Amino acid sequence: MRIAFLILFPILALFAGGLLYRLAYAYPRQSFGELLRPSCHACGVRLPMRYSIPVLGTILSGARCPACKEKRGVGSLLSEVIFALATFLLFFFYDLSFLFLVYLVAAALLLVLSLVDLDVKEVPHGFLLVLLLLGVLLFILSFFPKVSLSKILWWEHLVGAVAVSVPLFILMVVSGGGVGGGDVKLMFCLGLLLGYKLILLSFLFGIVLAAIFSVILIVIYGKNGKYALPLVPFLSVGAFIAMTVGETLLSLFF
Ligand SMILES: [Zn+2]
Numbered sequence: 001m002r003i004a005f006l007i008l009f010p011i012l013a014l015f016a017g018g019l020l021y022r023l024a025y026a027y028p029r030q031s032f033g034e035l036l037r038p039s040c041h042a043c044g045v046r047l048p049m050r051y052s053i054p055v056l057g058t059i060l061s062g063a064r065c066p067a068c069k070e071k072r073g074v075g076s077l078l079s080e081v082i083f084a085l086a087t088f089l090l091f092f093f094y095d096l097s098f099l100f101l102v103y104l105v106a107a108a109l110l111l112v113l114s115l116v117d118l119d120v121k122e123v124p125h126g127f128l129l130v131l132l133l134l135g136v137l138l139f140i141l142s143f144f145p146k147v148s149l150s151k152i153l154w155w156e157h158l159v160g161a162v163a164v165s166v167p168l169f170i171l172m173v174v175s176g177g178g179v180g181g182g183d184v185k186l187m188f189c190l191g192l193l194l195g196y197k198l199i200l201l202s203f204l205f206g207i208v209l210a211a212i213f214s215v216i217l218i219v220i221y222g223k224n225g226k227y228a229l230p231l232v233p234f235l236s237v238g239a240f241i242a243m244t245v246g247e248t249l250l251s252l253f254f
Contacts, residue, residue: 123182206238
């Protein structure tokens with residue numbers, strides 16, 4: 001079982017990463033044919049099936065569309081590699097467990113939400129709802145710790161839902177921009193899933209990463225114009241760090 005998993009899962013994870021990339025493109029445009037056969041995002045031509053083979057699809061095409069010669073495939077390739085890496089890390093920390101599955105689905109949702117936010121600056125409710133349901137599931141199972149294997153207590157899930165989302169909501173109202181409603185909702189769903197300790201850690205990592213990235217952008221491009229940095233990718237990376245090494249980090253300091 002474990003051996004079969006170790007051989008099959010990297011391949012499946014790469015496939016899933018490519019599929020998640022196409023889902024992130026298809027969902028805001030409601031063009032779900034994209035899931036069956038990828039298209040060129042520049043000219044819209046449907047690409048041959050071999051282009052949806054993970055990693056190889058991009059390499060075989062020379063990362064260009066065969067029709068219009070525009071660059072394509074690099075985003076998909078990154079998504080494939082990132083998701084395979086995320087799967088590997090979750091497996092490393094949780095082995096084949098129930099919590100592994102829950103966090104794997106959460107990681108897939110975070111990847112799609114990040115890609116959609118980068119692409120069209122939206123945080124679609126459909127994906128948030130699935131994330132919320134995962135949180136509700138872990139909350140219910142927290143009354144049966146032997147099943148969930150999670151050490152997070154029921155009230156920690158509840159406090160987690162509001163620990164970051166409420167202050168962020170107040171900040172959104174006061175500042176009138178910068179933070180979006182989607183970020184607040186994401187932190188609510190993730191907080192319920194992860195509990196208050198891990199969501200605070202997630203947010204800390206997310207904000208620090210976003211700040212570092214902003215400084216780099218300012219250094220490279222100068223301070224011209226107001227550029228709203230999409231927050232979801234940073235919050236997602238923060239959440240993933242918390243999901244994997246969060247408990248260890250917390251036990252070091254508390
Ligand atoms: Zn094209």
